[in-house]
Amino acid sequence: MSVKNMMQNLPAGRTLALVGVLVLVVVAGWFTFEWTVNRIYVEPGESARLRFKGPPLPFLPGSRPAAPAGQFAEANPDNPTGWPQQLGVLEHMLGPGRHFYCPLWWEIIRVPDIVVQPGEVGIASSKMGKDLPAGEFLVDGELGSTEFKGILRK
Incomplete structure (x- = not known):
């Protein structure tokens, strides 16, 4: 007996209840997945x-x-x-x-x-970008807007 035949044999109220239960199961499953896995x-x-x-x-x-x-x-x-x-x-x-x-x-x-306390020195380095040219040791610019990777001058 196919699902289509089973649905046709059910009274309208039971079909509606079955669809409602299926929707509820899908929503509960999605909610559970979001709050446990994601x-x-x-x-x-x-x-x-x-x-x-x-x-x-x-x-x-x-x-x-x-x-x-x-x-x-x-x-x-x-x-x-x-x-x-x-x-x-x-x-x-x-x-x-x-x-x-x-x-x-x-x-x-x-x-x-990382919190740098008063009296301490923090060294900021950029790990994204191109390598520094030969002879250069410090990178100019602000963190997030530098073209090269390395220790920032500021």
Whole structure:
């Protein structure tokens, strides 16, 4: 007996109830998946670095070209915290709190926040960009807007 025949044999009230139960099961399943698998909690005092891996299977949506080596993945200008236009590490990091990212498409790496106390010296270095030319030791510019990687002059 096929599903179509079973549905035709049910009274209208039971069919409606069956559809309602199926919708309820799907919504409850999605809610459970979001709050158990996709939920990431970033503790105070740490940030989360995101790397967009793309789809786990080639036929799923989300396939993108890879970001060039030494550069951040290009973010969507309309939604910088949404799906990027390239595979790779995003410049935007997640702060403390609850976030929802599917681990099949995203790699989440928790990074401790570093606080430089008064009287201490902090050294900021850029790990993204091109290598410094020969004879250069310090990088000019601000963090996030430098062309080269290395220790920042400021």
